[in-house]
Amino acid sequence: MKVLMKGNEAIGEAAIRAGCRCFFGYPITPQTELPEYLAKRLPEAGGVFLQAESEIAAINMVYGAAGAGARVMTSSSSPGISLKLEGISYLAASELPCVIVNIMRGGPGLGGIQPSQSDYFQATKGGGHGDYRMIVLAPASVQELADLTAEAFELADKYRNPVMLLGDGILGQMMEAVSFRPRTALPAQDKTWATTGCRGRARNVINSLYLDPEKLERHNRHLQEKFRQMAENEVRSETYRTEDAEIVVVAFGTAARIARTAVDSARMQGIRAGLVRPVTLWPFPDQAIKSVLASCRALLTVEMNAGQMVEDVRLAVAGARPVHFYGRTGGMVPSATEILREIQNIAGVAYGASVS
């Protein structure tokens, strides 16, 4: 059965259905409907909702709860995520599973409250200190917000690592029909490492301090091997009309929805355009991009930022084709017409002045 729901609320409902019974967060626009939804629903479901005194306290409550074996989530928006980064580094270092939602708004600084994608670097390149990685999921619809929220908890448990759900103010605020699909039950994760009191077993310690550099390097190697497995197994992306595409647009989340419309318009004008939409931003779908290069003359990366993912697209393309960029910042959203104009310009370069 489909229900009409706001994106932020759909995340909350999906989390509860995924077995999340624990949420710690702090109010910040444009994600506040999520904690508000959970403040009502979690106690009904026998869970814990706690409004923390700060973003920093919230992520550290997540650390404690995750270490105690709970399926736990926190959410925020850009400036709040900046505050959480130390805690995210600790979570990754201590191998604690949790889901972190970032409903991005325009930055830098206090920025604004309108939608943006300008935390791509922060989400995918670490953000916090030290060598760590986390899977970053980029939904593009309310349905996908729900589906990827459920998947985020499974991935977090599977790898004992934080997973980030990266949306923006449009996705969080808009209403769409959504169905909460029953998921195949995975075998319950045996959290034998959790600190629950050491009755009948050796004591457990959750820690990220290794004063001996050899031990710290060994720990880093272990983490890197885990990150390598994530990169190998968890890449997700979607392609649209790329089979014969000469101009390939690469965009994620809200920008990808708009780019899809622009691709259709370009096709109607006889320009063979296509779209690659990364669903995981880390690991980045290099292969999906490489696989469209055969017919492709040029790529156009479209983002709601000043050009962040375009660096990963260029790494994937490795100089084989020109990679163009179009972006809007500050909470401004690119229109399909603007993107179409960019596609036309690139096509003009590629085809000569006769195509426009």
Next chain:
Amino acid sequence: MQALARPQALTEEKFHYCPGCTHGIIHRLVAETIDELGIGEKTVGVASVGCSVLAYNYFNVDMQQAAHGRAPAVATGIKRVLPDRVVFTYQGDGDLVSIGCGEIVHAAARGENITVIFVNNACYGMTGGQMAPTTLPNQPTTTSPGGRDVKQAGYPIRMAEMLATLDGPAYIARTSVHNPKHVIKTKKAIRTAFEMQMQQRGFSMVEVLSVCPTNWRMKPVDALQWLENNMLSYYPVGVYKTVLQEVRG
């Protein structure tokens, strides 16, 4: 006569603390309390950042190591998931009063049902004796070489008194470990704090005045004397808040 065996709630690991440091005494008092209350298998401890960061190696219970100042938030996360376990934090004054001032105040205000062991030695020990919020006026440290100038660096914070103004806490006490009489009183306060938690009374904290001979540049005995002569007047020991009367009544 009490046998001086190692409490079960301490591991075999050797303490890394400096000669004359009183962390060892306070660790032992916490461990004895855990043994006496028979809660070793249902206790989760939270180590903080500072000299006592390695507490997770010493307490023979499940332990989490928390980011600097965040132990009360981490303990909150654990306790909300496992309300029937006993959760305690062990924090120094740099951790609790400075960088973690927000977390401790709000954990106390929520009446979070955890126990906080707060060790106040009036300086940052681990990093080599810098000025802490608890450093006394005119006390020399590496970052207040001429002595703490209150006109420039402000005044020390009396955490026990501050938290006792809140409605959330069930038990707030300040004790000292500079002589055996006060060690015994500290033990009693720590036990009361843990009992408060076990009785679901809410937040409990014992601030323990402690010495740092290494960073105070003093012989251990002189440090104990300095604590008695200087810290006790600025940080009076006593019970600042308790719901014990209500419990007994």
